[in-house]
Amino acid sequence: MEENEYQNFKLTFSWNGEKFHGYQQQPNVFTVQEAISKAWFILTKETVTLTGCSRLDAGVHANCFVLNFQSRTKYSLDRILKGLNGIFHSHLHLDISLYSVEHVESDFHARFSANGKHYRYLIWNGFSEHAFLTRRCWHVRSKLDKSELFLQFQNYVGEHDFSAFRAVDCGAKNTQKKIYKIHTQFHPVYPECIIIDIWGDGFLKNMIRNMVGTAVDIASNKLPKNTITEGFLHKNRNQMGVCAPAWGLTLMQVFYSDIELNSSLKAQTFFPSPC
Known part of the structure; x- marks a missing residue:
């Protein structure tokens, strides 16, 4: 050199x-x-x-x-x-x-060369605790309709205007984002731990945390079941659910090729640990 x-x-x-x-x-x-x-x-x-x-x-x-x-x-x-x-x-x-x-290569750009990201959010729903897992989860003590929770997450899949799910100070000009897939499961050993894996082409500020908070509020009967689909239409953050805490969220992977992204989307099982 x-x-x-x-x-x-x-x-x-x-x-x-x-x-x-x-x-x-x-x-x-x-x-x-x-x-x-x-x-x-x-x-x-x-x-x-x-x-x-x-x-x-x-x-x-x-x-x-x-x-x-x-x-x-x-x-x-x-x-x-x-x-x-x-x-x-x-x-x-x-x-x-x-x-x-x-x-x-000289033209590689960590942000603009990416064509997808995989995030994971963890919820702990129960009164018992785990020394390692619970501190990495949003500890929701109220009763949740788990079936409804999993169903609500599927409303996010597809291409939508996520204006209602971004932070109020988000300055992004393009609010149209595509969610490729959302996979929800219980931890194989600790069923109190709910694992939500989300793949998308990009995410707005606080978008995933607002998505999770809204789905949880619906599953705990704090919001109507049509809140998410209506949110794509009215685009009003004030009518959506709470913003889930940051400590439950992990950036799992960034994809720089279609092969990597498609392989991850086709996977049937995922490592259950937070990382």
């Missing part, structure tokens, strides 16, 4: 979102982007501009978060992998891990 030649790096991370104020760097709060930028500077003494696949709300977890950036570093991929993980865990003491690092 020439002295001034940049290369495009693609890095894949996982993290526990409890102590982060989301991914996107913001003033006066600690974010994942800030943590990664700091770790990269410690390793290479280089300041880079990170491009993430998603903003992610404060408290949301990542099983597979992809970002890219241009760098002049001559460090090997193996040294970067080991070096950054050492800095995260031993120096910064952060619950974030780098899974893979690779060179990619």
